[in-house]
Amino acid sequence: xxxxxxxxxxxxxxxxxxxxxxxxxxxxxxxxxxxxxxxxxxxxxxxxxxxxxxxxxxxxxxxxxxxxxxxxxxxxxxxxxxxxxxxxxxxxxxxxxxxxxxxxxxxxxxxxxxxxxxxxxxxxxxxxxxxxxxxxxxxxxxxxxxxxxxxxxxxxxxxxxxxxxxxxxxxxxxxxxxxxxxxxxxxxxxxxxxxxxxxxxxxxxxxxxxxxxxxxxxxxxxxxxxxxxxxxxxxxxxxxxxxxxxxxxxxxxxxxxxxxxxxxxxxxxxxxxxxxxxxxxxxxxxxxxxxxxxxxxxxxxxxxxxxxxxxxxxxxxxxxxxxxxxxxxxxxxxxxxxxxxxxxxxxxxxxxxxxxxxxxxxxxxxxxxxxxxxxxxxxxxxxxxxxxxxxxxxxxxxxxxxxxxxxxxxxxxxxxxxxxxxxxxxxxxxxxxxxxxxxxxxxxxxxxxxxxxxxxxxxxxxxxxxxxxxxxxxxxxxxxxxxxxxxxxxxxxxxxxxxxxxxxxxxxxxxxxxxxxxxxxxxxxxxxxxxxxxxxxxxxxxxxxxxxxxxxxxxxx
Numbered sequence: 009x010x011x012x013x014x015x016x017x018x019x020x021x022x023x024x025x026x027x028x029x030x031x032x033x034x035x036x037x038x039x040x041x042x043x044x045x046x047x048x049x050x051x052x053x054x055x056x057x058x059x060x061x062x063x064x065x066x067x068x069x070x071x072x073x074x075x076x077x078x079x080x081x082x083x084x085x086x087x088x089x090x091x092x093x094x095x096x097x098x099x100x101x102x103x104x105x106x107x108x109x110x111x112x113x114x115x116x117x118x119x120x121x122x123x124x125x126x127x128x129x130x131x132x133x134x135x136x137x138x139x140x141x142x143x144x145x146x147x148x149x150x151x152x153x154x155x156x157x158x159x160x161x162x163x164x165x166x167x168x169x170x171x172x173x174x175x176x177x178x179x180x181x182x183x184x185x186x187x188x189x190x191x192x193x194x195x196x197x198x199x200x201x202x203x204x205x206x207x208x209x210x211x212x213x214x215x216x217x218x219x220x221x222x223x224x225x226x227x228x229x230x231x232x233x234x235x236x237x238x239x240x241x242x243x244x245x246x247x248x249x250x251x252x253x254x255x256x257x258x259x260x261x262x263x264x265x266x267x268x269x270x271x272x273x274x275x276x277x278x279x280x281x282x283x284x285x286x287x288x289x290x291x292x293x294x295x296x297x298x299x300x301x302x303x304x305x306x307x308x309x310x311x312x313x314x315x316x317x318x319x320x321x322x323x324x325x326x327x328x329x330x331x332x333x334x335x336x337x338x339x340x341x342x343x344x345x346x347x348x349x350x351x352x353x354x355x356x357x358x359x360x361x362x363x364x365x366x367x368x369x370x371x372x373x374x375x376x377x378x379x380x381x382x383x384x385x386x387x388x389x390x391x392x393x394x395x396x397x398x399x400x401x402x403x404x405x406x407x408x409x410x411x412x413x414x415x416x417x418x419x420x421x422x423x424x425x426x427x428x429x430x431x432x433x434x435x436x437x438x439x440x441x442x443x444x445x446x447x448x449x450x451x452x453x454x455x456x457x458x459x460x461x462x463x464x465x466x467x468x469x470x471x472x473x474x475x476x477x478x479x480x481x482x483x484x485x486x487x488x489x490x491x492x493x494x495x496x497x498x499x500x501x502x503x504x505x506x507x508x509x510x511x512x513x514x515x516x517x518x519x520x521x522x523x524x525x526x527x528x529x530x531x532x533x534x535x536x537x538x539x540x541x542x543x544x545x546x547x548x549x550x551x552x553x554x555x556x557x558x559x560x561x562x563x564x565x
Contacts, residue, residue: 219327
C-alpha cells in the first residue's frame with residue numbers, strides 16, 4: 009500500500025482562512041496581523057485586555073529518542089484535534105522548526121501524517137521571519153561588541169574572554185571555530201570567534217522566556233557578552249545595544265497563529281533546541297493558549313529528561329506555570345531499539361527486546377509522577393507492525409506504576425485516533441497535583457546539577473572538569489548561583505554517552521564547561537560531546553528538497 013508523504017497530505021488539504029481560525033479561538037480582528045491568507049501574528053495586548061480565566065495546561069513529552077521515531081509533535085497535534093472532536097475548546101502551542109534539522113537529518117518538523125500544523129512548507133521554511141529576526145539581533149550585538157573594541161575599547165574588554173558568538177540557523181560545522189578581524193587595522197581586531205546555530209543562541213532562549221517587551225528589554229540588557237581585564241562581566245546593556253535589538257524583535261515576539269489539518273487553532277512560536285537550550289516554545293504563546301482555550305496542549309523537545317525537565321524546572325519556574333497533566337509518548341519500535349535491536353529488526357514481534365527496553369519508558373514516567381508529582385498518561389504511538397502481545401506488555405508494565413496507557417493512531421487517523429487519549433487527559437486534568445521542581449532555588453550550582461543527574465537521569469553523580477569548577481566558583485562570586493540549570497546533553501541517552509540506551513545505571517555525568525545565560529536566567533552546563541553548532545550528515549535532507557515548475561515545494565519530509 010502506497011502512503012502519501014507528509015507534504016502531500018498537507019498540500020491536498022483545503023485550509024481555512026486564518027480569520028476563520030481566529031474566530032474559532034475567540035480572537036478579535038483588532039489583535040490580528042495577517043501574513044497572507046493562512047498565517048497571522050497575534051498582538052500580545054490580548055493577554056492584558058482579556059479577563060478570561062486560564063485553561064488547563066497539558067505537556068506532551070516522550071521517551072529517549074531513537075532513529076525509529078516517537079512522533080511526539082504528531083501526538084501533540086493529534087491530541088489537540090482529539091480534544092476538539094470530543095467537544096473541548098482547545099489551542100495547541102508548538103515550537104517553530106529550525107532550518108538546521110529541516111535540511112539536515114530530520115527533514116520537516118510540523119507533525120506528520122494526518123496530524124500536522126499547516127501550511128507546513130511555510131512553517132518549516134522562513135515562516136514569518138522570527139528566526140531571521142533573532143539571528144539579526146544576535147549578530148547586531150556581536151557587531152557592536154567588536155566595533156566597541158575597534159573604536160578604543162572604553163569598557164576594557166579582554167578579547168581573550170569574549171563569550172558572545174555569532175549565529176546562523178543552519179547546520180554548518182565549518183563555522184564552529186573561525187578567526188576574524190584579519191587584513192589590517194581598518195578591518196577590526198584579530199581574534200578567535202565562532203558561530204552557534206540560531207536555536208542555541210541565548211537570544212532565542214530570552215525570546216522564549218520573556219513575558220512582554222519590557223521583560224525582553226530587561227533580559228537582553230543582562231546578557232553577558234565578555235569579561236573585562238578585571239574579570240568583571242560586560243553586558244549588552246553596557247554596549248547600549250538593547251534598544252536596537254528590541255527594534256529587530258518587536259514583531260517577532262508576537263505569536264504566530266496557524267491551524268491543524270482539522271482546523272484547530274495552533275500557536276507556533278520560538279524554537280530553542282532541547283539538547284542545548286531549554287527546548288520550549290515561547291512563554292507568551294503558552295500564556296496566550298491558556299487564555300484562548302479551556303485546554304492548552306504544548307510539547308517540549310526530545311525526551312522527558314531534556315525538554316520536560318527544562319519545561320518544568322526552567323520555564324514553569326520562570327513563568328509561574330503549573331501543568332495539569334503530562335503525556336509521555338513512546339512506540340513499541342523505539343523501545344525495542346532501547347532493548348538492543350537494530351532498526352532493520354523492528355517489524356517482528358520480540359517481547360524479550362521490548363522488556364529490556366521498557367525501563368526507559370518507565371523511568372521517564374516515574375520522573376513525572378514521583379520527582380515532579382504530576383498526573384501522567386502513556387500514549388503509545390501505534391504502528392501496523394506492533395503486535396497485541398507487545399502492546400499488552402507495555403500496558404501491564406505501566407499499570408504497575410499506576411499509570412494508564414492509551415493507544416494513539418493520530419498519524420493515520422488524525423483527531424479520530426486521538427480521541428481516547430483526549431478522554432484520558434481530560435480526566436487527569438481534574439485531579440489535584442502537588443507539582444514541585446527537581447531542586448530548589450537556594451541549592452548551590454553543584455547541588456542543582458547533581459539533583460538533575462541523580463533524580464532525573466538515574467546517575468550516580470557528577471564529575472566536574474577543572475575548568476568547570478573554576479567557572480562555577482566565579483559564577484557564584486558574581487551572584488548567579490540562584491539560577492536554574494540548563495543541562496546541555498545528548499538526547500540519545502539518560503547519560504552523557506549516546507551509546508548507553510534504555511535506562512542505564514552506575515554512570516556519572518561529566519560537566520566540562522559552565523556558562524551563565526544571564527538574560528535567559530539560567531546557567532548552562534555543557535556535558536559530553538554536545539556542540540552548539542551541529543553539522544550536516546553524509547546525505548542531508550536538503551538533497552531531496554526541490555521546487556517544481558509551478559513553484560510547488562516537493563520532498564520536504
